[in-house]
Amino acid sequence: MMRFKYIKRDPKICGGRPVFKGTRIPIYLILDYLSAGESIEEILENYPQLSPEAILEAIKYASQYTKLEEELIEIAN
Template identity: 55%
Template sequence: MFNQLIISDPAIMMGKPVIAGTRITVELILEKLSTGETIEQILEAHPRLSREAIQAALAFAAEALRAVTVYNTTEVDQ
């Protein structure tokens, strides 16, 4: 689903994944949701977005995290 709504172009937002036809990054949507904003609040603040675009951003992020990468979530004493 997200492959048509999420694009990455080096000429737009330095190649970060964005909602097609906007400069709204997947990162921004995730940040807003993580701080407690609702989908309705995001849609109100960004009228060019759709509910489907937000769902596509979430699906894109989930797919990206399926990559074989280990994320260290604890600090290491140095």
């Protein structure tokens, strides 16, 4: 699993869900906006504390998590 510059998990913040560092914004929220068709520019208008790089890293995080989950499923079977 790769290291992330903009994302952290802390059991004391948002129940340990991954958030953008320095915020309480969970990455799933931004991923939901993207999947609903919002552009990065639209998201940044509503969340100016984020950067385009942080949003792209959230997509990478989701991809890495999905790959890891698939590997765990293969191991379990």
